[in-house]
Amino acid sequence: MSGRIVGISGPTVLVEHPGLQLYERVTVGHARMMGEVVRLERDRSIVQVYDSTRGLAVGEPAVGTGTHFTVRLGPGLLGQMFDGLQRPLDSLRAEQGAFIQPGAEGSRPWAARALRFVATKKPGDSIRVGEAIGYVEEGAFRHPLLADQEGIIDRIRDGELDAEAPLAMLREGQQMFAFHDWPVRVPRPYRRKLTQFEPLVTGQRCIDFLFPLARGGSAIFPGGFGTGKTILEQSIAKFAQSDIVVYVGCGERGNEMAEMLDDFSSLADPWSKRPLMSRTIVAVNTSNMPVAAREASIYTAVTMAEYYRDLGYSVLLLADSLSRWAEALREISSALEEMPGEEGYPTYLASRIAGFFARAGAVETLDGRTGSLTMILSVSPPGGDFTEPVTQACLRTTGSFFMLDTDLAHRRHFPAINWFQSFSLYERDVSRHFDEHVAQEWSTLRQQTREFLQREASLREVVEIVGTEGLQDTDRLLMRTTEQIRRQFLMQNAYTEDAFSSPEDTLGRIRDILARHAAASERLAKGALLDELLKEGA
Amino acid sequence: MxxxxxxxxxxxxxxxxxxxxxxxxxxxxxxxxxxxxxxxxxxxxxxxxxxxxxxxxxxxxxxxxxxxxxxxxxxxxxIKRAPLSLAVLNRAFDGSFRPIDGRRMFIPDTWAPVSGFPLNPVARLRPQDLIETGLSTIDGLNTLVKGQKLPIFSCAGLPSREIAAAILEHARAGRSAAEGAAGGSVVVFVALGLTYHEHAFYQQALERMRGDSVAFINLASDPVVERLLAPRFGLTVAEHLAFEHGRDVLVLVTDMTNYCDALREVSAAREELPGRRGYPGYMYSELASLYERAGRIKDTPGSVTLLPIVTMPEDDITHPIPDLTGYITEGQIVLSRELHQRGIFPPVDVLPSLSRLMQRGIGAGHTREDHRAIANALYTHYASGRDLRRLEAIVGRDGMSEADKKMLDFADAFEREIVHQGTVHRDIGETLNVSRKLLERFGLTTP
CATH class of the missing domain: 2.40.10.170 (Thrombin, subunit H)
Incomplete structure (x- = not known):
């Protein structure tokens, strides 16, 4: 069945097409652009178009596909770069040149790569849903292929993967393929969620030590422009202890993506020593790419992330930035002439955000593996004002909050994480793990560091009035130590070797600083001169 | 059809x-x-x-x-398309691409849609070749590279146009100029809602400049809607000159505040839901569709570098126009009223200024291997000197330690000697030399 376009407004078109479903995928216009039904009326529907509507004419066809907006899941995703609709950017470039034309489908990623399937089940074996029938070596990853139905295997074959040919046939005649399509807006199922306690080491001292993250948890870091969101996000993508990293560039800068792709192809994962790209999937929709595809990009990414979670891996999803996604939502909502909520955002903003965060978690998968999906999302509050709706909606659902501070950024203190305002709800559970696996003193040292920083803040107020000279000797020593904590511990240069710090290094550094302080305090108490102590430590 | x-x-x-x-x-x-x-x-x-x-x-x-x-x-x-040809060089047009220099319209070789197409992120070449502006605060501390978009955040009454003119006159693309860009660099100048007086000033600057230029002029008295069109013409021409003819194109757009106000005017007429301060909710995407056209392409000579000038209403950097601009561009050069009043030119406040693409454009092979260390040292010490000024205001200079006094003096000297350069043009080597000397004079090591 097909219909035609009768109206166009911004990224949405009005189509006359009977029998469409809500969220059904529609191809729009002669260029066959992709779209999704967002509102249904009798015989008339509004379709949000994932491409620029410039040049589209009324009267052009609109055809429902009978399916929802899906992504294709299977071996071969790793190391790829997609746009927000899972079109592989490399093949788009090969087909169209440097600039992206509207309506291009882009060939599917696996066409280019030769992957070999090795069966682990044989004819006659009975299988359950979620059970592995074999695997594919995807680079260094063993990628199990899981059954999506149950039955008894009739035929199964080793060999080159082919998107069209089935891997196995069941007795009842059903076929099993290496790839399947999954609707992006539907969370993938799992057996149950686990209560999280394992830490996710990020390699960032400030985060790992003061505000540790848990696998399956979620974190946001809001910050005004120039506070280093993107650099922090990319540092974590490079160094975090995670099997798979899915990175979404959502409505951000093209040159930064070029920089990141450049970096990633030359760096190695510090944990496995393998090339960084071999564990990474990138989905990117830069700010000048179509707005509706930006809205879809985080769902495309989270669905791919869930897929690897279901294979039993720990997956880290990084998105930069959630605010751009929310703005895309606002643009679409306003084209639909919906009643606006706060600052023009639709009233369902908070529930959409909560729904998205709910897709994070450590889970027991359908076949009993353990996998986790951790989310770290940056937020770009307008004017650096954290009272805005996106930050506030995130704060209600997220497990940790790293506040990026413009003041610190202006002093070139990076990562500019404010140590008073930030928090992590995983702190207690995860600390136990650090105490057991790294060193007993982890929690104690952290407590001490916090106290030092707290006291420094109050001393600073005094200094504002009387100057440093007016402080007591012990306080001046403390000010010196906290400066060292800030400069040598909390600050971390993303462009040098120091960009990654293992938990042992992190601990070693802070232990040294605090030990030097303890020694100096002792000598001060025994009558040593402060000026000499300060000189020694400088 | x-x-x-x-x-x-x-x-x-x-x-x-x-x-x-x-x-x-x-x-x-x-x-x-x-x-x-x-x-x-x-x-x-x-x-x-x-x-x-x-x-x-x-x-x-x-x-x-x-x-x-x-x-x-x-x-x-x-749909709207721009006529393209090398014959645009050294011509001036209005916001609808009609010649205003008294000569006849050229015959185009080809046409391209003014809205352009998004550049595929994997086709982008990472920008890392220095553009030398002759200003120490930019070259030394906030380095501009080819393919970057770096706005100048100004306030009403500050000499943003003098700075822009200085950059136009001196900008030269660094060492790799020899290998690419056969015909040298081109300046595309887009004036949006300028007064006649401002326009005349830029006109003179363009005439003084060596090399080619193209101008799109929309004056304050010209139609508002043309303001939305002129930058698109400018960028379409820039992309053509860069990626078809291999030129290094520097696009100067002034003033983006007028562009955004035109956008608001049209949005209000359409009875759209207003966002912050009455600007439409899609202003981010709208600005991105312009700014993101800066860049370079792999295996292709030429580059589009964008220098928009934004006048911050009420000197407020959190105003939606500078705010959204800052979220899209790769850094910003922020001018300070206080420095201007003290007679410092260019009055660039280096603390809130930033160039995100600097890291790859400097150091051995690009500028000099000590560049990064010098820049970091200047920042750190100037920032602490600036902090101490607040303290000085409360306790007075006498109540401060010798070390603190030294930092105060350093901050003053930095502003007088590095930031302030009047009409003197410094190449990157000189910028680094004077910076190094200043640090040594204060006994501050370059870490």
Whole structure:
């Protein structure tokens, strides 16, 4: 069945097409652009178009596909770069040149790569849903292929993967393929969620030590422009202890993506020593790419992330930035002439955000593996004002909050994480793990560091009035130590070797600083001169 | 494609720059329309929205004199395109690409849609080649590279145009200039809502400049809607010169605040839901569609570098215009009223200024291997000196330690000797030399 376009407004078109479903995928216009039904009326529907509507004419066809907006899941995703609709950017470039034309489908990623399937089940074996029938070596990853139905295997074959040919046939005649399509807006199922306690080491001292993250948890870091969101996000993508990293560039800068792709192809994962790209999937929709595809990009990414979670891996999803996604939502909502909520955002903003965060978690998968999906999302509050709706909606659902501070950024203190305002709800559970696996003193040292920083803040107020000279000797020593904590511990240069710090290094550094302080305090108490102590430590 | 020309006189209403056309048989989003006024003169317009047979058109130009009975509207079936040719060089046009230099329109080699197409992120070449501006605060501390977009955040009354003119006159692309860019660099100058006085100033600067330029001039008295079009023409021409002819193009757009105000005016006329301060909610995407056209392409010579000037209303950097700009661009150069009042030129406040693409553009092989260390040292010490000024205001200089006094002196000297350079042009080597000397004079090691 097909219909035609009768109206166009911004990224949405009005189509006359009977029998469409809500969220059904529609191809729009002669260029066959992709779209999704967002509102249904009798015989008339509004379709949000994932491409620029410039040049589209009324009267052009609109055809429902009978399916929802899906992504294709299977071996071969790793190391790829997609746009927000899972079109592989490399093949788009090969087909169209440097600039992206509207309506291009882009060939599917696996066409280019030769992957070999090795069966682990044989004819006659009975299988359950979620059970592995074999695997594919995807680079260094063993990628199990899981059954999506149950039955008894009739035929199964080793060999080159082919998107069209089935891997196995069941007795009842059903076929099993290496790839399947999954609707992006539907969370993938799992057996149950686990209560999280394992830490996710990020390699960032400030985060790992003061505000540790848990696998399956979620974190946001809001910050005004120039506070280093993107650099922090990319540092974590490079160094975090995670099997798979899915990175979404959502409505951000093209040159930064070029920089990141450049970096990633030359760096190695510090944990496995393998090339960084071999564990990474990138989905990117830069700010000048179509707005509706930006809205879809985080769902495309989270669905791919869930897929690897279901294979039993720990997956880290990084998105930069959630605010751009929310703005895309606002643009679409306003084209639909919906009643606006706060600052023009639709009233369902908070529930959409909560729904998205709910897709994070450590889970027991359908076949009993353990996998986790951790989310770290940056937020770009307008004017650096954290009272805005996106930050506030995130704060209600997220497990940790790293506040990026413009003041610190202006002093070139990076990562500019404010140590008073930030928090992590995983702190207690995860600390136990650090105490057991790294060193007993982890929690104690952290407590001490916090106290030092707290006291420094109050001393600073005094200094504002009387100057440093007016402080007591012990306080001046403390000010010196906290400066060292800030400069040598909390600050971390993303462009040098120091960009990654293992938990042992992190601990070693802070232990040294605090030990030097303890020694100096002792000598001060025994009558040593402060000026000499300060000189020694400088 | 339509087989015949569709001409209508079924105007339902006209509101400011917007025209509602009724009973339209077939319309295309963003297509160009030609409007013939009752007195016979013509204007152009663009389709903004279509709902069944009702079409919303934005008029480019003056809408005074339109009526609902005699006005004719022709739908052209084509979207807005820019004429392209090397013959644009050293010409001046208005916001609708009509020549204003007294010479005839050139014959284009080709046409391209003014809105452009997004550059595939994997086709982008990472920008890392220095553009030397001759200003120490930029070259030394906030280095500009080819393919970057770096706005200048100014305040009313600050010499942003003098700085822009200085950059235009001196900008030269660094060492790799020899290998690419056969015909040298080109400046595309886009003036949006400038006063005649400002325009004359830039005109002189362009004349003093060696090398080629193209100007698109929309003055304060010219139609508001043309302000939305002029930068798109400028960027389309820039992309053509860069990626078809291998030139390094520097696009200077001034003033983006006028662009955003034009956007707000049209949005309000469309009765759209206003966002912060009345600007439309899609302003981020709108600005991105301009700014993101800066860049370089792999295996292709040429580059588009963008220098927009933004005048911050009420000197407020959190105002939506500088705020959204800062979220899209790769850094910002922030001017300070305080430095200006102390007679420092250029009055660049280096603390909130930033160049995100600096890291790859400096150091051995690009500028000098000690560049990064010098820049970091200047920042750190200047920042602590600036902090101490607040303390000095409370306790007085006498109450401060020797070390603190030294930092105060350093901050003063930094502003007088590095930031301030008057009309003197420093190449990157000189910038690094004077910076190094200053640090050594204060006994501050370069870490």
């Amino acid at each position: 339509r087989l015949s020309t569709h001409s209508y006189s079924t105007i339902r209403s006209i509101q400011g720059p917007l025209l509602f056309l009724d009973r339209v048989i077939e319309a295309r989003m963003s297509e160009v329309v030609r409007i013939t006024f009752p007195d016979g003169h013509e204007a152009e317009g663009e389709v903004l929205k279509i709902e069944d047979d009702l079409v919303l058109i934005q008029i480019v130009g003056e809408s005074r004199g339109l009526d609902t009975d005699h006005t004719q509207v022709v739908l052209t079936d084509a």
